[in-house]
Amino acid sequence: MREITVAEAIREALAEEIERNPEVIVLGEDVGAFGGCFGVTAGLYEKYPNNVLDTMIAETGILGLSLGAAYSGMKMVPELMFADFVTVANDYIVNQASKNRYMTGMQPGGQVAGMVVRLPNGAGVRAAAQHSQCMEGYVMHCPGIKIACPSTPYDTKGMLKYAIRGNDPVLFFEHKLLYGVKGPVPDLGEDYVIPFASADVKREGTDVTVVATQVMVHKALAAAEKLAEEGISVEVVDPRSLKPLDKPTIFKSVRKTGHLVVVNEGCRTGNALNEIVTLCAEECLDALKGRVVRVTGPDTPIPFSPKLEDMWLVQENDIIQGVLKALD
DSSP, rough: OOEEHHHHHHHHHHHHHHHOOOEEEEEEEOOSTTTTTTTTTTHHHHHOTTTTEEOOOOOHHHHHHHHHHHHTOOOOEOOOOSSHHHGGTTOOOIIIIIHHHHHOOGEEEEEEOBBBBEEEOSSSSSSTTTOOOOOHHHTTOTTTEEEEOOSSHHHHHHHHHHHHHHSSOOOEEEEEEGGTTTTEEEEOOOOOOOOOSOOOEEOOSEEEEEEOOOOHHHHHHHHHHHHHHTTEEEEEOOOOOSSSOOOOHHHHHHHHOOOEEEEEESSSSTOOOOOHHHHHHHSSSSGSSSSEEEEEESSSOOOOOOOOOHHHSOOOOHHHHHHHHHHH
């Protein structure tokens, strides 16, 4: 396999799906000639001028247009420049995309709404409180929406292709700090997809299960390396998608290790991984040998000051301390 970045993996996935289906449309603020705020769509407009469309600065308009076209059978891939802006387009996500197929049967059976909303999320780029949030927890409560949160180039490309080929509205979270991260991906021409609800065990272990998402997967793996030097064997599980969730893989790991730590960058209250804690309490309580530990961001807005932002963010040592607490 060759190595490419997450940004390149996204770009390849979009290009391959446009080639496969001319009704795949990528649209958003500056995704065209400019190549996207983070350079992810660079070069796509020049190659596919009819499929890559710049829009006005209006998130409600972007999602309204995308949802209407999706109901007509097109495959829409809108980008909101920052995941935080799901709040601006909240009605189209919470009240429309998630519900209209159930309420009106837009197509036979009411089953088609192929819209994949790309959402750059996460802190660490000094973008302050309104442009740095992990919003998965905010939308977790909404039935009818699928949620993806990959952590590697391989996972990102395969899951994005899978989402575009599907018939469901998907919120596809892309952590901004991962865009430049490299990893192995099959050669061009080797088509593959990764279904949702297929958690991946990134590192096998026997003493404690750490369930982590996006950037936190990489920090958890680094923490696991250090803990291994102390004789502690950490299993790192990446859910890859939160809705639907691969419960069997997570439960199997928890039953093997008897200890659970969940790690997510978002705020503690209402955190997306709180659902995993609840599920394990419901279905794996007999296997747990100690307390469940949550390692998350604090319940405050994200600071703009670099020093304060670094203090706000979950760091490798926070995960190590969480593991030690779970094993205490």
